[in-house]
Amino acid sequence: xxxxxxxxxxxxxxxxxxxxxxxxxxxxxxxxxxxxxxxxxxxxxxxxxxxxxxxxxxxxxxxxxxxxxxxxxxxxxxxxxxxxxxxxxxxxxxxxxxxxxxxxxxxxxxxxxxxxxxxxxxxxxxxxxxxxxxxxxxxxxxxxxxxxxxxxxxxxxxxxxxxxxxxxxxxxxxxxxxxxxxxxxxxxxxxxxxxxxxxxxxxxxxxxxxxxxxxxx
Amino acid sequence: xxxxxxxxxxxxxxxxxxxxxxxxxxxxxxxxxxxxxxxxxxxxxxxxxxxxxxxxxxxxxxxxxxxxxxxxxxxxxxxxxxxxxxxxxxxxxxxxxxxxxxxxxxxxxxxxxxxxxxxxxxxxxxxxxxxxxxxxxxxxxxxxxxxxxxxxxxxxxxxxxxxxxxxxxxxxxxxxxxxxxxxxxxxxxxxxxxxxxxxxxxxxxxxxxxxxxxxxxxxxxxxxxxxxxxxxxxxxxxxxxxxxxxxxxxxxxxxxxxxxxxxxxxxxxxxxxxxxxxxxxxxxxxxxxxxxxxxxxxxxxxxxx
Numbered sequence: 001x002x003x004x005x006x007x008x009x010x011x012x013x014x015x016x017x018x019x020x021x022x023x024x025x026x027x028x029x030x031x032x033x034x035x036x037x038x039x040x041x042x043x044x045x046x047x048x049x050x051x052x053x054x055x056x057x058x059x060x061x062x063x064x065x066x067x068x069x070x071x072x073x074x075x076x077x078x079x080x081x082x083x084x085x086x087x088x089x090x091x092x093x094x095x096x097x098x099x100x101x102x103x104x105x106x107x108x109x110x111x112x113x114x115x116x117x118x119x120x121x122x123x124x125x126x127x128x129x130x131x132x133x134x135x136x137x138x139x140x141x142x143x144x145x146x147x148x149x150x151x152x153x154x155x156x157x158x159x160x161x162x163x164x165x166x167x168x169x170x171x172x173x174x175x176x177x178x179x180x181x182x183x184x185x186x187x188x189x190x191x192x193x194x195x196x197x198x199x200x201x202x203x204x205x206x207x208x209x210x211x212x213x214x215x216x217x
Numbered sequence: 218x219x220x221x222x223x224x225x226x227x228x229x230x231x232x233x234x235x236x237x238x239x240x241x242x243x244x245x246x247x248x249x250x251x252x253x254x255x256x257x258x259x260x261x262x263x264x265x266x267x268x269x270x271x272x273x274x275x276x277x278x279x280x281x282x283x284x285x286x287x288x289x290x291x292x293x294x295x296x297x298x299x300x301x302x303x304x305x306x307x308x309x310x311x312x313x314x315x316x317x318x319x320x321x322x323x324x325x326x327x328x329x330x331x332x333x334x335x336x337x338x339x340x341x342x343x344x345x346x347x348x349x350x351x352x353x354x355x356x357x358x359x360x361x362x363x364x365x366x367x368x369x370x371x372x373x374x375x376x377x378x379x380x381x382x383x384x385x386x387x388x389x390x391x392x393x394x395x396x397x398x399x400x401x402x403x404x405x406x407x408x409x410x411x412x413x414x415x416x417x418x419x420x421x422x423x424x425x426x427x428x429x430x431x432x433x434x435x436x437x438x439x440x441x442x443x444x445x446x447x448x449x450x451x452x453x454x455x456x457x458x459x460x461x462x463x464x465x466x467x468x469x470x471x472x473x474x475x476x477x478x479x480x481x482x483x484x485x486x487x488x489x490x491x492x493x494x495x496x497x498x499x500x501x502x503x504x505x506x507x508x509x510x511x512x513x514x515x516x517x518x519x520x521x522x
Contacts, residue, residue, distance in 0.1 A: 151328050151330075152298075152299070152325055152326075152328065152339065152341050152344070153341050154325065154341070154344045155344055155347070156344050156345075156346040156347070156392075156395060157346075157388060157391070157392050157395070158383065158384070158385070158388070158392075159325045159345075159383075160325070160378065160379075160380030160383045160407055160454075160455040161327070161328070161383065161454040161455045162383050162384050162385075162455070163382075163383060163384055163454055163455060164384060165384065168327075168328060168331075168454035168455065169328045169330045169331075175384070177388075178384060178385055181385045181388055182385075190391075193388065193391055194391055194394070194395065196346055196347075196350065196395055196398065196399055197346075197347075198347065198350070199303065199343050199347045199350070199351070199362055200342075200343075200347075202342065
């Protein structure tokens with residue numbers, strides 16, 4: 001599982017720093033490094049850009065996993081440089097940004113947009129895999145997720161816009177339900193498509209509010 | 218009778234039905250709907266009012282239907298799943314019935330990407346098949362989706378769409394069967410241009426006996442210009458316009474007249490296809506041509522009950 005990110009437009013980032021002159025920079029050694037959005041080289045590039053824009057970078061680090069509890073220790077180790085800054089810019093996914101904010105008494109701003117949980121299908125090409133809806137339907141859909149891969153998250157087969165295997169929203173996007181149909185055909189399970197999938201319980205998704213669970217260990 | 222609407226009565230009596238469609242205005246002018254209603258009232262059995270079609274914001278289908286009702290027309294309220302969740306949909310259905318609207322057509326809805334608010338969040342809390350189930354439950358069990366009782370009756374004649382030209386082709390009849398099983402009483406199809414393919418689809422439909430369980434109205438769209446023919450062929454997802462039709466439009470001296478001739482030829486063929494119970498004419502902003510089409514197709518007088 002990887003959290004796929006992209007860098008926000010520079011104008012948006014510099015706008016965050018309108019009232020701040022001194023900045024501390026944090027990257028992440030896991031997903032953001034893999035996405036080339038918040039690894040060491042991107043952090044150094046950002047440092048250079050900020051300095052050219054007249055900002056002072058009081059320090060920087062790339063935390064092995066910014067979402068991890070060790071983020072607290074990393075901040076403590078670099079407390080002097082962090083304290084010298086007016087604000088912290090985090091080049092990690094939203095999980096990393098929120099973890100940094102837990103342990104830092106400074107304004108914390110995101111440099112990245114967190115896009116989705118997905119995988120690298122081919123070098124540099126990332127696709128969403130799971131929407132973390134909380135109620136998995138893959139049993140009915142040949143292990144291809146219609147919530148993620150269908151633009152309308154339909155549960156009962158393709159809409160009228162599915163043509164030659166493509167989604168109506170973009171000729172480069174495959175129709176999820178065509179893929180599901182094809183795989184069920186190969187598996188001899190097309191009868192699964194005859195069953196009506198009833199109205200869904202979305203309370204397991206974000207519609208139910210912030211999700212939490214206690215796992216007995 | 219499930220709702221006792223004009224459309225239901227005509228279909229129940231085994232008559233060949235004619236339905237049409239009117240798009241509401243991008244404004245609050247009741248006059249637009251009233252003019253279209255007056256125009257169509259005497260040349261069809263029921264009039265669909267679209268629901269933010271192609272994801273462009275317009276006057277609501279519910280308001281449009283209420284205006285048609287005041288004229289004495291039989292409206293078909295379209296509901297797309299894109300814009301509203303189950304709470305909103307169920308309350309709109311109650312409101313529609315309260316205003317005398319009895320026909321409701323259940324649709325997924327075009328993706329918001331195509332419309333004038335492409336950055337909107339889509340809803341799809343329920344899909345079109347689940348919407349049909351919802352309406353059937355409201356009508357037959359007098360219950361909301363949550364199983365709470367509805368006070369009083371909810372008489373509705375439930376419609377659904379079918380697209381014989383979308384893929385996977387073999388699944389299209391299965392999808393129709395699901396809609397019928399979910400509770401669809403009548404079906405309005407995507408526009409037919411490739412009649413041979415439609416005949417093949419209808420054979421599969423009749424083989425399964427679906428034409429005995431729901432009334433099937435074949436959709437047609439008159440083409441009014443060469444540009445429209447090309448656009449529909451090349452860019453409208455799920456519509457299949459054969460090259461021959463585009464060529465006919467290109468070679469004709471009067472594109473509009475050729476477009477009408479083409480649609481009349483299609484209607485003539487549709488009338489003969491076993492299992493088809495009517496025609497649904499979608500003029501997409503060219504509503505003024507509908508009376509002429511219905512007359513020349515020898516489908517007047519209307520309404521016939």
